[in-house]
Amino acid sequence: MKTFDHPTAAAEFVADDAHAHWHDQALWFIRAKRDKASQTLPEWEVLRERAAAIKQHTISHLGDYLEEFERNATRLGAVVHWARDAAEHNAIVHGLLRERGVRRMVKSKSMLTEECGLNPYLEQQGIEVTDTDLGEWIVQLRREHPSHIVLPAIHIKKEEVGELFHRELGTDEGATDPTYLTEAARHRLREKFLQAEAGLTGVNFGIAETGGFVVCTNEGNSDLGTSLPKLHIASMGIEKLVPRLDDLGVFLRLLARSATGQPITAYSTHYHGPRPGCELHIVLVDNGRTKLLASDDFRNSLRCIRCGACLNTCPVYRRSGGHSYAASVAGPIGSIVNPSRDAAKYHTLPFACTLCGSCGDVCPVKIDLPNQLLTWRQRIAELGLLEPSKRRLMGVAGKLLSSPRLYAFAGSAGRTVLRWAPRWLLYNRFNPWGRQRELPTPPDESFRQWHARRGRGGKS
Amino acid sequence: MRVGLFIPCYIDQFYPRVGIATLRLLEHFCPGQVEFPTSQICCGQPMANSGCVSDARPAAERFVATFRPYDYIVAPSGSCVSMVRHHYHGLVADEAALAEVQAKTFELCEFLTDVLQIEPPAGRFPHRVGMHQSCHGLRDLRLGKSSELNVAPFNKVERLLSKLDGIEYTQPDRADECCGFGGSFAVYEEAVSCMMGRDRISDHQRAGAEVLTAGDMSCLMHLDGLIRRERRPLRVLHVAEVLVEGMGIGGA
Numbered sequence: 001m002k003t004f005d006h007p008t009a010a011a012e013f014v015a016d017d018a019h020a021h022w023h024d025q026a027l028w029f030i031r032a033k034r035d036k037a038s039q040t041l042p043e044w045e046v047l048r049e050r051a052a053a054i055k056q057h058t059i060s061h062l063g064d065y066l067e068e069f070e071r072n073a074t075r076l077g078a079v080v081h082w083a084r085d086a087a088e089h090n091a092i093v094h095g096l097l098r099e100r101g102v103r104r105m106v107k108s109k110s111m112l113t114e115e116c117g118l119n120p121y122l123e124q125q126g127i128e129v130t131d132t133d134l135g136e137w138i139v140q141l142r143r144e145h146p147s148h149i150v151l152p153a154i155h156i157k158k159e160e161v162g163e164l165f166h167r168e169l170g171t172d173e174g175a176t177d178p179t180y181l182t183e184a185a186r187h188r189l190r191e192k193f194l195q196a197e198a199g200l201t202g203v204n205f206g207i208a209e210t211g212g213f214v215v216c217t218n219e220g221n222s223d224l225g226t227s228l229p230k231l232h233i234a235s236m237g238i239e240k241l242v243p244r245l246d247d248l249g250v251f252l253r254l255l256a257r258s259a260t261g262q263p264i265t266a267y268s269t270h271y272h273g274p275r276p277g278c279e280l281h282i283v284l285v286d287n288g289r290t291k292l293l294a295s296d297d298f299r300n301s302l303r304c305i306r307c308g309a310c311l312n313t314c315p316v317y318r319r320s321g322g323h324s325y326a327a328s329v330a331g332p333i334g335s336i337v338n339p340s341r342d343a344a345k346y347h348t349l350p351f352a353c354t355l356c357g358s359c360g361d362v363c364p365v366k367i368d369l370p371n372q373l374l375t376w377r378q379r380i381a382e383l384g385l386l387e388p389s390k391r392r393l394m395g396v397a398g399k400l401l402s403s404p405r406l407y408a409f410a411g412s413a414g415r416t417v418l419r420w421a422p423r424w425l426l427y428n429r430f431n432p433w434g435r436q437r438e439l440p441t442p443p444d445e446s447f448r449q450w451h452a453r454r455g456r457g458g459k460s
Numbered sequence: 461m462r463v464g465l466f467i468p469c470y471i472d473q474f475y476p477r478v479g480i481a482t483l484r485l486l487e488h489f490c491p492g493q494v495e496f497p498t499s500q501i502c503c504g505q506p507m508a509n510s511g512c513v514s515d516a517r518p519a520a521e522r523f524v525a526t527f528r529p530y531d532y533i534v535a536p537s538g539s540c541v542s543m544v545r546h547h548y549h550g551l552v553a554d555e556a557a558l559a560e561v562q563a564k565t566f567e568l569c570e571f572l573t574d575v576l577q578i579e580p581p582a583g584r585f586p587h588r589v590g591m592h593q594s595c596h597g598l599r600d601l602r603l604g605k606s607s608e609l610n611v612a613p614f615n616k617v618e619r620l621l622s623k624l625d626g627i628e629y630t631q632p633d634r635a636d637e638c639c640g641f642g643g644s645f646a647v648y649e650e651a652v653s654c655m656m657g658r659d660r661i662s663d664h665q666r667a668g669a670e671v672l673t674a675g676d677m678s679c680l681m682h683l684d685g686l687i688r689r690e691r692r693p694l695r696v697l698h699v700a701e702v703l704v705e706g707m708g709i710g711g712a
Contacts, residue, residue: 011651020655028634035607044610313608315638319652352649354642354656355509357599361608370599374509374547381511390644394507398515401469401502402522411473432647436654437685440474447472447479451496 004345006352010320019157024318026154031312033261034362040263041253051250052366055303058208058241062293062302065208065241066284072211076273078280086116089285093118093200093233094125096281100231102127102197108215108222109133110202111149111306112235112285114328118200130192132221134185141168147322149329150259150308155321189221199225203236203282204268204305205251209244212272213282216255216265223269230278234271238289239302251305254364258307288341297375301336303365310359310369316352325349332359332369339376347385350376408448415442463494464530466523466565468540468677469502475677481700481710482536482568488709489576500526503535504551505543509643513551520551524561532575533565536700538597538675541567546600567601568700569675573616580619583706586626590669590694591618592660592683593636594676603675607636617675617699624706632663641682657686665694672696 014020038044058065070080083089089112097105105122107113107129119140122129131140135153139146141164146152153161162176171184201222206213213234215222226232242248256262274280292298311317311331322330327338327346335349350373359369380386386394400406418426419442427434445453463486467479486494504519523544527533535541544565552558572578597603597617604615621627640646640656647653661683664672672687672694674680680696687694697705704710 007649007651010649014651014655017655021659024659039610041610315640315656316649316652319655351510351645352652354595354638354640354645354653356595356638356642358595358606358608358636358638361599361606377509377511378513379511381513386511387648390510390648391512393644394510394512394515398507398512398518401504401506402518404499404501407469407501415473432650433685435650436689437657437682438688439685440681442474443476445476447467447476448496448498450476450480451483452498 004326004348006320006324006348009324009326010316010352013321013324014319020319020321022157023155023321027312027318030151030260031309031362034258034309034312035261037257037261037263041257047250047254048364048366051254051305051364052303054242054247054250055305055365056300058243059239059293059299059302062238062241065243066238068208069206069211069241070284072209073273073282074211076211078211078273078282081281081283083283083285083287085287086285089116089235089283089287090118090121092283093235094122094127096231096233097122097127097198098125100197102231104128104130104192104196105198105200106130106132106192106196106225106229107200108202108217108225109136109152110200110235111146111328112202112237113200114146115287116235116285118235130189130196132189132192132219132225133217134182134219137185137189138164145323145328147330148308148311149306155323193224193228196225196229198231198233199229200233200235201226203234203240204255205248206236206241207245207248208241210272212245212270213240214248214252214268214270216252216268218260218262218266220267223267226271232271232274232278232280234280234282236282236284238284238286239304255305255307258309258362258364288337292337292340295340297379298336298340298372300367301333301372303367304333304337305365306333307364309362309364313358313362314353315356315358316354320352325352332373333367336369336372336376339380343380343383344385347380347383350374350380408446411446415446418442461490461493461532462530463490464527464533465494465496466500466503466527466533466535466540467496468535468537470681471536471677474681475698478536478677478698478700481698481704482534484704484709484711485568485572485700486534488707489572489578495530497526503540503543505540505547506643508543508547508551517551520548521553524548524552524554524557527561527565528557531564532571533561534568534571535565536568536675536698537677538567538594538601538603539678541565541570542596542600567597567603567675569597569617569620570601570603573620580621580623581703581707583624583703583708584626585621585624585702585706588628588630588668588670589621589702590630590632590664590667590672592639592664592672592674592679594674594679595636595638597675598636604636607634621699621702621706624702627706630664630667630669632660632667632669634663637663639679639683641679643678646682653682654686657682658690661686661692661694665692669694671702673699673702675699
């Protein structure tokens with residue numbers, strides 16, 4: 001079985017140089033929009049501070065706030081379910097659909113259901129699930145996964161969408177005009193909305209104080225998907241809570257600006273209990289979150305509001321694409337939350353990073369992402385999951401770099417080899433540095449040799 | 461005042477000219493007070509950043525033991541200073557010694573501007589200079605404002621070079637994008653690393669730079685490797701070298 005590793009997947013993405021550059025530029029465009037949008041608010045840094053504090057407070061009282069949320073949501077007429085893991089979540093959703101004989105369901109984008117693998121599970125049970133976020137629908141039609149938590153189809157060019165829609169929807173061959181293609185999608189999706197007997201949404205913010213929740217979309221698809229069917233299921237990660245309705249303003253101002261550079265998401269829809277004659281079910285999902293909550297090192301990653309700013313700014317993500325992370329959440333935050341689920345599978349992710357720190361500075365809730373990535377590297381080494389070559393290399397480096405004699409000897413030996421060895425010996429497949437780069441030109445003497453010579457009265 | 465000079469291992473071995481420039485600068489501003497303790501080797505960052513804490517421990521212990529007697533410890537590398545200042549906890553047994561050493565370890569530009577509080581030195585450096593903002597100096601040590609934060613702009617490194625006659629800064633697109641070095645990242649994620657490096661070089665070339673400078677030689681080692689492979693017309697110089705050349709204190 002081929003095991004997943006980020007460097008290999010990233011190298012495949014980078015191999016298509018033009019596409020990788022296009023991807024990099026597309027995401028940088030969003031990052032630049034984010035910069036502009038954030039600069040329109042003089043209080044930006046204060047907002048970040050406030051948001052971080054609210055989230056940290058919520059996380060440290062999560063049990064209480066979850067119970068308060070459940071109490072208030074129930075009072076409003078919603079039914080609250082608790083799911084320990086992905087399997088329980090999927091079984092609860094399927095149970096609700098089966099009991100009501102639902103054959104067709106529309107979904108608005110929910111990364112949690114991606115995380116739980118809900119679509120393939122329901123399809124196996126004979127239920128048709130349609131993702132109604134345009135980007136997510138495109139990746140669904142391509143039988144792929146989203147490559148970005150906010151911009152699920154950011155890796156796909158409009159020409160590719162044109163081909164896909166020509167094949168799947170019968171649009172004109174060669175058509176790439178976004179307005180035309182969107183119109184075609186709108187018609188097909190409208191049919192799906194009208195046929196659906198249930199609508200599932202994610203949750204951006206649950207409000208403990210009221211028992212309501214907010215779903216943010218730019219296409220209004222969650223509104224359509226929950227207005228027609230009689231059954232609304234909301235899948236919510238347990239970390240999505242804020243204590244009070246008043247807190248929302250802080251997050252709604254930060255979320256869209258950080259995500260896409262918009263002042264606010266086009267639709268921020270509040271749901272407080274079911275509509276008359278309809279049902280609202282809220283599934284609260286743990287799936288590894290309490291494991292993060294219990295961890296001193298990684299707890300504050302639960303502050304994350306999934307704006308995607310750390311992905312957009314990450315120079316590695318931009319150049320390697322979301323699929324190179326092989327998980328529902330990619331990028332810096334994904335490299336923190338995924339190893340906590342399966343450290344063996346995701347052991348290369350915390351290393352898919354130069355520790356440049358941009359993710360930490362861009363994060364609207366001030367998660368110390370670079371620190372946590374570094375800590376994950378230590379945990380992975382402790383778990384014995386480092387590649388053996390790296391393990392050995394660092395063992396040797398550790399010895400060399402703490403013994404003055406060994407160091408001095410290896411240093412001059414290394415410089416001599418570099419100076420005299422034939423090119424083929426230095427530049428071959430065993431030297432990944434030298435495939436695309438020259439090695440440093442070795443000087444005749446090290447600094448310390450120069451310094452010693454100077455001390456003995458040598459010329460300096 | 462006793463200033464202990466820390467020359468990171470890769471600078472010692474491959475870029476002694478940067479070490480020499482750093483020493484000349486420090487001797488210029490603190491004459492008779494600078495020492496190079498020879499028991500030093502490496503801060504331990506290569507091992508620590510790979511997760512190999514136990515392999516990093518001896519290097520960290522050695523660093524603290526070597527430099528504890530000094531009033532200040534100065535290194536021409538934001539990355540190594542960040543390692544000492546932010547990532548030594550748990551690596552060094554004597555916590556009091558560690559705290560003491562951490563508080564007096566400075567990156568070169570930071571030491572000149574914040575501790576010595578020198579005015580930007582006069583001199584002449586008639587070149588078009590692209591400033592590469594090395595990430596650890598920028599975002600760990602806050603030598604300048606990063607593009608993500610909405611705070612008042614400042615840049616200690618640029619300010620230090622600001623009085624050199626004839627220097628002309630070129631402004632690349634994406635002011636502070638990472639160069640892609642990242643230690644072992646440069647080897648294990650070679651594909652992305654090299655793409656990042658080439659992009660950074662292209663950004664600086666488009667802006668018209670002839671000299672690329674940075675406070676971290678490690679970034680420049682990676683960029684220079686790409687520049688020389690592709691024979692691009694760019695020269696890399698550590699900030700210390702620019703200052704020494706500009707001030708004309710290079711010596712014989």
